[in-house]
Amino acid sequence: MSVVVRTIARIIVPMILAFGGYVIMHGHLTPGGGFQGGAVVASAVALIVVVFGAERLKRRKTLLSLLEDLGAIAFIALAFLGIGVTFFRNVLAGGGGLFGVPVPPGPNPGFLDTGGTLPLMNWAVGLKVIAGLGSVVVLFGLFGGKDDR
């Protein structure tokens, strides 16, 4: 791509990453969550593939695979935390520990330190979606040999 597109992409990609991280991190407070924020981050990966070419991200495939495994293992482990009562029991909710502050019912005051296992599961699913959609984009970008950007 031309130098204009490359410069704009260098400015915009960190903004997209920050917005995706925000959507994942505030999944238990605002609309959005792991799937949506992960899709936002994957769109940044798509922008990088379009502008700079997929060859630049080829060496990151190990990192993407690692993120996918980490997300899946964290999700299952968080679900197994509540196996004493039921699978997917929210054991951290309201317990006073990590993310354990009880919320007042009614309108949303926006306390980040609430939700029990929900924020952690949001991050697990977000990592899975980032790695999954990102590797799909990179694989499609690598397909066909020489890229004609």
Next chain:
Amino acid sequence: MRWLKVGALLVVVGFLLGAAAWMHPFGLPWASDMDDYFIANAQGEAAANNVVTSVVFDYRGFDTLGEATVLLCAVVGVALMLRRITR
């Protein structure tokens, strides 16, 4: 045969028109026990103000697990389809 087709078409159109005419009003569920329970208790039980997230990740966690599995299968399918074949 032609009249059979026309009759079948008329039956289907009549069924659809009747269904549209006697449709249940939108936004009025037949049984709202589950919705009322979520609205009343989700903020206290899951300790999150976003009830949708507590339904997705807490009450219906199995559904999210299935969605993650579907995503994994899609990625594996793409990786299989687009792999480099050396012979």
